Amino acid sequence: MYQINGGINEEGSLYPYFQDPAYREALDYFKKMYDEGLVNEDFAVMDPAKWHDAFVNGRAGTVIDVADAASRNRDKMVKADPSLEGSVDLFGAVESPNGLFNLPTSGYNMMYAISKQKVETEEDLAKVLQFMDDMSTQEGQTLAFNGVEGKHYEMVDGAYTPTTDQALIYEYEDLNQLLTFIPENRYLEAPIR
16 A cells, blocks of 8 residues: 555555655656656756746746645736636645545635634634734735835835745745635735836
């Protein structure tokens, strides 16, 4: 029985994933893809802020990442060329002989789960809910969606002007996962030109 973090052998003992035959098979497949030039040969040393550049600039056809990255990539592509609207699509995990496996993340689209094991008291729950309320304010949404004024964006003549420095964008862009966008979008948006 293969599991994401390892497996259980015939004696019922757990073993780490790198001892599973499927792990070696996956490594061999990755090597084949690399040898055939199907992946960026510099992937192991790339600056994470540049991971998506080849896709956004039309030099790569696939990115393996979270759904939110697809949305950001699409937005960048359409901003540069509106005819690319509809050119980015998503597909989920590919089913293996042992079933369908997805790497879980800490959040779920349009839903927050608050753990009773970690938030044990009414007082702790009130703090969590207050944090969620604070993230729904204009200040909270702006911080999580736009970053810090003077570093990640400037206000020029009253208009939001985001940085173009990918390294700085990488610092804050995933914070939008904390947003509920309730009661409405309250973050800063660049003026339409």
